[in-house]
Amino acid sequence: MKPRIEINHLGKKYRIKKAAPYLSLRDTISDSIRSVFIKEANHTKDFWALQDINIKVEAGERIGIIGRNGAGKSTLLKILSRVTWPTTGEVIIRGRLSSLLEVGTGFHPELSGRENIYLNGSILGLKRKEIERQFDAIVDFSGVETFLETPLKHYSSGMQLRLAFAVAAHLEPEILIIDEVLAVGDLEFQKKCIGKMEEVSKQQGRTILFVSHNLNYISALCNKAVLLQDGKLAETGTTHEIVSSYISQITNRTAQYIYAETDRPGNDTVRLDSLKIIDSLFNARSNFKVTEKIGIEMKYEVFDHGRILWLGHNIHNQTGAHVFDTHSVNSSYYNQPHTLGKYTSVVWIPANLLNTGSYYISSAIFNHREKIIHFHEKDALLFNVHEAVDEVTAKGMNSEDIPGIIRPLLNWSINKV
Amino acid sequence: MGEAEITITSRGPVSFTFSELWKNRELLYFLAWRDVKVKYKQTYLGVLWVILQPLLLMAIFYIIFFRTLNIAVGMSYPVYASGGLILWGLLSSGINNSSESMLGSAQMIRKIYFPRILIPMASVLTALLDFFIAFLVFIVLLFIFRQPVSWHILYCFPLAVTLTTISSLGLGALLAALNVKYRDFRYLLPFGMQLIFFSSQIVYSLHALQKDWIKLLLFCNPLNGALELFSYPLRNEQMNVAGILISSGMAILFLLAGLLYFKRTEVYFADVI
Numbered sequence: 001m002k003p004r005i006e007i008n009h010l011g012k013k014y015r016i017k018k019a020a021p022y023l024s025l026r027d028t029i030s031d032s033i034r035s036v037f038i039k040e041a042n043h044t045k046d047f048w049a050l051q052d053i054n055i056k057v058e059a060g061e062r063i064g065i066i067g068r069n070g071a072g073k074s075t076l077l078k079i080l081s082r083v084t085w086p087t088t089g090e091v092i093i094r095g096r097l098s099s100l101l102e103v104g105t106g107f108h109p110e111l112s113g114r115e116n117i118y119l120n121g122s123i124l125g126l127k128r129k130e131i132e133r134q135f136d137a138i139v140d141f142s143g144v145e146t147f148l149e150t151p152l153k154h155y156s157s158g159m160q161l162r163l164a165f166a167v168a169a170h171l172e173p174e175i176l177i178i179d180e181v182l183a184v185g186d187l188e189f190q191k192k193c194i195g196k197m198e199e200v201s202k203q204q205g206r207t208i209l210f211v212s213h214n215l216n217y218i219s220a221l222c223n224k225a226v227l228l229q230d231g232k233l234a235e236t237g238t239t240h241e242i243v244s245s246y247i248s249q250i251t252n253r254t255a256q257y258i259y260a261e262t263d264r265p266g267n268d269t270v271r272l273d274s275l276k277i278i279d280s281l282f283n284a285r286s287n288f289k290v291t292e293k294i295g296i297e298m299k300y301e302v303f304d305h306g307r308i309l310w311l312g313h314n315i316h317n318q319t320g321a322h323v324f325d326t327h328s329v330n331s332s333y334y335n336q337p338h339t340l341g342k343y344t345s346v347v348w349i350p351a352n353l354l355n356t357g358s359y360y361i362s363s364a365i366f367n368h369r370e371k372i373i374h375f376h377e378k379d380a381l382l383f384n385v386h387e388a389v390d391e392v393t394a395k396g397m398n399s400e401d402i403p404g405i406i407r408p409l410l411n412w413s414i415n416k417v
Numbered sequence: 418m419g420e421a422e423i424t425i426t427s428r429g430p431v432s433f434t435f436s437e438l439w440k441n442r443e444l445l446y447f448l449a450w451r452d453v454k455v456k457y458k459q460t461y462l463g464v465l466w467v468i469l470q471p472l473l474l475m476a477i478f479y480i481i482f483f484r485t486l487n488i489a490v491g492m493s494y495p496v497y498a499s500g501g502l503i504l505w506g507l508l509s510s511g512i513n514n515s516s517e518s519m520l521g522s523a524q525m526i527r528k529i530y531f532p533r534i535l536i537p538m539a540s541v542l543t544a545l546l547d548f549f550i551a552f553l554v555f556i557v558l559l560f561i562f563r564q565p566v567s568w569h570i571l572y573c574f575p576l577a578v579t580l581t582t583i584s585s586l587g588l589g590a591l592l593a594a595l596n597v598k599y600r601d602f603r604y605l606l607p608f609g610m611q612l613i614f615f616s617s618q619i620v621y622s623l624h625a626l627q628k629d630w631i632k633l634l635l636f637c638n639p640l641n642g643a644l645e646l647f648s649y650p651l652r653n654e655q656m657n658v659a660g661i662l663i664s665s666g667m668a669i670l671f672l673l674a675g676l677l678y679f680k681r682t683e684v685y686f687a688d689v690i
Contacts, residue, residue: 014688078687079425080425081528081529081530082423082425082430082530083526083527083528083529083530083687084685084687084688085425085426085427085428085429085430085684085685086425086426086427087427088427089426090424090425090426091424091425091426092422092423092424092425093422093423093424093425094421094422094423095421096421097423099529099530101527101528101529102524102528105524105525105528105529106522106524106525106529108451108455110454110455110458110459111451111454111455111458115451115454118447119447119450119451122443122444122447123444123447123525123529123531124529125531127443128443151458
């Protein structure tokens with residue numbers, strides 16, 4: 001079977017103008033008159049939003065598109081959705097394609113919920129018969145049945161969103177393109193959406209292209225990912241690899257960071273000197289096996305005599321999930337004031353606790369009782385945990401990754417009774 | 418389901434093939450249906466406005482032109498003027514709606530693929546629906562004023578409506594595309610519409626003009642040809658065939674120009690709208 005989507009040497013050039021994004025007749029006339037008399041350099045600048053992109057998407061693949069703002073993600077989706085057209089290259093799409101660059105496209109506030117289901121469904125490419133067949137399921141999923149005859153303008157924004165997603169979720173394309181649609185709405189509904197999308201993609205075997213800033217969703221939904229960087233294809237691989245590589249791209253500090261004398265976070269009480277991820281030999285390192293313990297070292301200087309200072313780190317994983325916090329509750333300085341001078345703190349994350357993946361660390365010194373945060377350095381460091389081959393781990397003889405935020409190696413006892 | 422294969426290149430969309438339009442005929446229907454539904458929401462009189470608008474206009478012209486100026490049109494003036502006004506209504510609301518339609522649908526254009534031409538087409542279709550309701554009122558008027566009607570009505574009326582619709586779509590598509598790129602046309606349009614109105618034999622008759630070359634020049638306005646066809650079965654005057662041919666030629670020219678310009682520019686609609 002041929003790939004569902006074939007992207008060959010795709011490029012998109014935008015011409016950036018200094019003036020307004022749309023042209024006015026006056027500009028065109030005055031420019032052309034001027035150019036008759038004066039040969040001057042163009043006021044426009046070429047900008048390649050995408051350059052030489054090559055991707056093949058096989059049937060049933062779920063691909064996440066990752067990249068910073070301006071990396072070209074949205075432009076790529078727009079071209080695939082046939083909203084805008086490339087400058088070079090081509091895309092071949094095999095199969096029925098629906099794209100959701102936004103939920104609720106074409107919703108009209110004056111029309112009722114029922115009317116908007118038909119309108120929106122039709123705009124998204126559903127036939128009237130398909131809408132009629134799916135109507136009850138859509139209403140059921142959205143949970144707005146009591147307001148079906150009410151004009152949409154009287155709906156709360158949450159209800160509008162639920163209705164919009166419900167229509168979109170009942171499209172039945174072979175290829176589905178989704179952009180950030182889950183960025184809005186309450187948490188419970190987001191979960192429902194993700195659940196629905198997992199069902200659609202995994203059980204029904206759809207081909208999916210998904211762009212989101214939420215790496216959590218990308219990880220939950222996609223089995224492959226591509227990383228875009230400045231309009232170019234930087235990397236292709238499993239979601240896991242690409243997400244890690246993206247995180248190391250956004251946090252370019254990895255194993256250690258020593259602050260410049262004039263740039264130390266903090267205040268007149270305390271200032272941060274350095275942060276370091278260390279191994280058991282106290283060497284700075286950013287890659288660890290799951291069987292190794294991982295240390296976080298923080299150096300700081302105290303300027304105010306007699307203050308109680310608490311230290312803490314937050315650990316987040318690559319999907320943005322908050323793994324845990326640790327505070328200096330069992331150090332001798334928890335109840336004892338610091339005196340003037342320099343300090344070093346170390347805390348160890350035990351071996352065989354974290355799952356494989358990337359983690360980033362935020363560090364703070366604070367006093368909760370005084371409600372003071374002296375500094376809070378967010379996502380200051382990054383480290384990776386990878387598989388340990390030929391060692392005893394929680395994975396055992398499993399060949400696949402074990403799901404879960406953490407992966408502790410726990411003691412089991414099994415007795416025959 | 419067959420394996421549909423789409424190739425996307427710099428050449429842009431293929432929305433003008435008949436099969437692509439046919440595939441999306443339901444969307445055209447839904448877009449027009451939305452426009453109709455939305456138009457009369459939150460009005461007390463609702464669809465009655467479709468009938469009231471031409472009636473009120475006609476009353477004004479009846480009082481001003483017929484009662485005070487006594488213009489000869491070769492038949493009952495109220496019938497003549499109201500027929501002219503409903504055709505004018507078809508042309509003007511078709512053009513006005515479609516020229517604004519692209520900007521009104523900017524959100525859809527930026528976010529989703531469909532043949533863009535459906536937007537001005539839906540606007541013209543909406544105007545056509547309004548026209549048919551007003552036309553029913555016009556039929557009633559024919560009876561009230563005991564207007565004699567010849568059998569030529571059977572082909573003259575449909576041709577007149579077709580001619581007006583074609584002009585409306587052509588000019589509408591042209592202005593819709595122009596408006597995306599140059600917003601200046603929003604402000605030029607009202608003057609253009611007035612030019613069409615006053616150069617059309619809506620409230621007067623071109624038959625009263627002496628000079629033939631001026632008549633033929635005025636038939637470059639396709640509405641004049643449509644009005645000529647429309648009034649022919651109602652009055653005992655010779656049809657200006659040359660004029661109708663000029664008008665038809667212009668209408669087809671407008672349609673081709675409008676569609677071609679629309680097709681050439683729709684590639685970058687999403688980028689500049």
